[in-house]
Amino acid sequence: MGVTKTDLFTEKQNELAKVAKVFAHPARVAILEYLIQANSCINGDLVQELGLAQATISQHLRELKEIGLIKGSIEGVSVNYCIDPIRWAEVQNLFQDLFSGFPKISGCC
Amino acid sequence: MGVTKTDLFTEKQNELAKVAKVFAHPARVAILEYLIQANSCINGDLVQELGLAQATISQHLRELKEIGLIKGSIEGVSVNYCIDPIRWAEVQNLFQDLFSGFPKISGCC
DNA sequence: TTATTACATCGCAATATTACGATAATAAAT
DNA sequence: ATTTATTATCGTAATATTGCGATGTAATAA
Numbered sequence: 001m002g003v004t005k006t007d008l009f010t011e012k013q014n015e016l017a018k019v020a021k022v023f024a025h026p027a028r029v030a031i032l033e034y035l036i037q038a039n040s041c042i043n044g045d046l047v048q049e050l051g052l053a054q055a056t057i058s059q060h061l062r063e064l065k066e067i068g069l070i071k072g073s074i075e076g077v078s079v080n081y082c083i084d085p086i087r088w089a090e091v092q093n094l095f096q097d098l099f100s101g102f103p104k105i106s107g108c109c
Numbered sequence: 110m111g112v113t114k115t116d117l118f119t120e121k122q123n124e125l126a127k128v129a130k131v132f133a134h135p136a137r138v139a140i141l142e143y144l145i146q147a148n149s150c151i152n153g154d155l156v157q158e159l160g161l162a163q164a165t166i167s168q169h170l171r172e173l174k175e176i177g178l179i180k181g182s183i184e185g186v187s188v189n190y191c192i193d194p195i196r197w198a199e200v201q202n203l204f205q206d207l208f209s210g211f212p213k214i215s216g217c218c
Numbered sequence: 219t220t221a222t223t224a225c226a227t228c229g230c231a232a233t234a235t236t237a238c239g240a241t242a243a244t245a246a247a248t
Numbered sequence: 249a250t251t252t253a254t255t256a257t258c259g260t261a262a263t264a265t266t267g268c269g270a271t272g273t274a275a276t277a278a
Binding site: 114 | 222223224225226227228235236237
Binding site: 112113134136161162163164165168169183185186187 | 262263264265266267268269270274275276
């Protein structure tokens with residue numbers, strides 16, 4: 001099949017999974033890290049930075065945009081991309097909620 | 110192609126992506142949440158809990174095991190699964206490193 | 219020994235993802 | 249108006265993922 005049965009799970013579980021999927025490719029992780037490190041916003045010279053084709057980078061940027069983690073603003077002929085701080089914090093909390101749900105002093109295993 | 114070019118990225122980027130991929134399915138998120146909530150370790154009555162076939166659950170459990178997030182110990186005829194606290198903390202830090210790398214007071218956008 | 223129970227693995231079909239060349243689309247420069 | 253530069257989208261090939269029935273495996277029960 002290859003189709004996830006989203007109706008079996010809670011909205012939050014589906015949301016976390018969808019967000020995690022965006023982090024689940026090293027190119028997208030690299031893009032995010034690059035946007036963080038370059039404190040000024042950077043346009044698509046990511047093509048130079050990473051070794052992927054322009055079309056491929058553009059596709060990854062779209063996925064990051066779709067989940068809301070980054071925003072792009074047209075700057076003349078090029079586009080400035082940057083991280084959306086609001087969404088960034090939101091996503092951080094999503095993961096934090098899951099991670100902190102596990103009490104380190106659990107007696108099993 | 111459909112094959113990720115891991116050689117283009119750092120080890121840490123690849124590792125984070127690989128771990129994120131495990132979180133990128135609601136069934137696996139649900140399994141983790143169930144293991145957290147059931148503070149005693151639980152065997153595969155996840156099949157009852159989630160609405161997926163036994164083979165499918167087993168497959169998801171394997172992926173969680175392969176990345177090290179859970180451990181299974183044979184208990185007679187059944188298997189007790191539980192979260193590995195060490196690895197759990199490790200993975201939490203992986204994400205935390207990325208999230209905290211972004212300073213909320215960034216002047217762009 | 220022969221069931222029975224609980225999981226794991228195999229094999230397959232349906233679908234999703236990754237990557238890239240080719241081709242738009244848009245704005246500035248000549 | 250034509251070229252140039254930058255990004256987006258389309259189409260496609262290669263590969264990966266998801267889900268499950270069927271089957272295998274190992275331990276207990278009868």
